[in-house]
Amino acid sequence: MSSETLKIPQATAKRLPLYYRFLKNLHSAGKLRVSSAELSEAVKVDSATIRRDFSYFGALGKKGYGYNVDYLLSFFRKTLDQDELTKVALVGVGNLGTALLNYNFLKNNNTKISVAFDIDEAKIGSTMSGVTIYHMDDMEKVLEELGISIAILTVPAPYAQSITDRLAKANVKGILNFTPARLTVPATMRVHHIDLAVELQSLVYFLKHYGVNEVEEIEE
């Protein structure tokens, strides 16, 4: 099952999709080779960090030359499981949920919102951006039928925890949580938060309290 590759540092793992995207750009632009220095300029990550990141996967480059774009690209495609489509569920089709439905994850990643759930009768049964919206009452059933194990959570905060509990029972393993709620989950689940208000507010804080130009870039 889980390809127990050597454990890559989390910070590195978070940068992989970024590298992959830029490699695709380079490929489309017809570039054949790239150095860590060039890549660094494009993705705004120190070149030594890039080399270190790549090195966890072995020697992918050639000294004095750099990296072969095609080779690197196909390597990352395998590593990031881009060959198989990953199906994701959207729970909560409000403003943000609707925006995510229209957001084309497929374009960059082989990941697709395949189904959505809501409680608004006006939406149920309809399709948006080609995605059918089901009633939340049918969530467990539909998720298991489709074999979905990842959910994007965009419901009002007060419902977040109880819906998470249901997702856990339905064998969902990962949640991308857009609600402000800090979810309690079984140890077998993984939650990534995207907390819009916190992001905005921490930006405000940094601007007011840190000498601007103190630090260059901060990654989420």
Add this chain to the structure above:
Amino acid sequence: MSSETLKIPQATAKRLPLYYRFLKNLHSAGKLRVSSAELSEAVKVDSATIRRDFSYFGALGKKGYGYNVDYLLSFFRKTLDQDELTKVALVGVGNLGTALLNYNFLKNNNTKISVAFDIDEAKIGSTMSGVTIYHMDDMEKVLEELGISIAILTVPAPYAQSITDRLAKANVKGILNFTPARLTVPATMRVHHIDLAVELQSLVYFLKHYGVNEVEEIEE
């Protein structure tokens, strides 16, 4: 101007808005005191980390008692500049931009999208969620009139860099960047990225490659 307080670690600064939000919840719920252990359970941050974070601001608690909710809340209100309203501009009123317009930042933070820009003639001049939409051609002028120094960027990726250059000239100091582009900015500016595709994909990667239950929670 910039209250040159002792430099709080960045990781701490990013958690402050989170603490603030939960303290508000506790306050609404009528709680008078709270311990770092309780808070830890609620925000999913180790209690020692919470105590350390608070300690950068001095001794806010009392041994054997914990923290007084009201005191802590008013302290953070000052620290996070919640007394003055922070005005923010939205650049790009597409799907995601529209969702953010409807997202009520004001509720939790004293931060408000005060103005929006787009190039779609159908939208220009109208208001959405009480926010007037101007033509992007007028951006510099309007920003300076309103004295806005923070922008949320939700435009198509190919336009991101050139618009960023214009924002820089218009004296904007902070950008919350929702586009996949990695922006090049002067050292006087600060960019926070929220890269939706990367977030989703890295979640997928973690689930496939890390023994689930390996790590509890990851922050953004």
Add this chain to the structure above:
DNA sequence: AAAACATTGTTATCCATTTCACATAAAACT
């Protein structure tokens, strides 16, 4: 084919952050 050049992979170092563990002191109890 030799010399000059470019760029990796990695070692050693540095820095930031988290966590442990406990002395200290206040609060609660008897």
Add this chain to the structure above:
DNA sequence: AGTTTTATGTGAAATGGATAACAATGTTTT
């Protein structure tokens, strides 16, 4: 009032991540 309980604040250790710097090695040029 004295004893026990509770929970802070922090020194010290551990972890995690970024960066500098350079030997090794392949590439390009002449």
